[in-house]
Amino acid sequence: MWPDESVTTGLGIAEGIETALSLAWAYAPVWACIDAGNLKALPVLPGIESLVIxxxxxxxxxxxxxxxxxxxxADGVEVHMxxxxxxxxxxxxxxVA
Known part of the structure; x- marks a missing residue:
């Protein structure tokens, strides 16, 4: 949802686009992984200090x-879910809307 160059020290991720858009109300940049398998396999990205799932x-x-x-x-990234x-x-x- 955000281009690679927008990802500096923090990233939000979710399975689907709907969840990613919802997460984007409070956190950005956010990527949608499309499914649980892709979320599970997302490699640790260099330079990311904080991950919100x-x-x-x-x-x-x-x-x-x-x-x-x-x-x-395990790679030293601060993770919130x-x-x-x-x-x-x-x-x-x-x-709530």
Missing amino acids: GADNDPAGIDGAHACAQRWA TKQTENDLNDVLKE
Whole structure:
């Protein structure tokens, strides 16, 4: 959603575009990984000091987000992950809008 050159020291990621757009209300730049498998496999990027993961609340989303978070944290990156009772951030924001 943001070009590579916009990513300097922090990045937000999510599975789908809807969740990524919802995350972008509070954090930018944000990338959509398209699915849980891509989120899970996202390599640690040099120079990124902080990663925010908009995690979907389903088995694949939780697994992908946790695997990504663990890998990035093990490399010294500060990692934050959303937690919501709904499936994703977009569902939460639609309820409060």
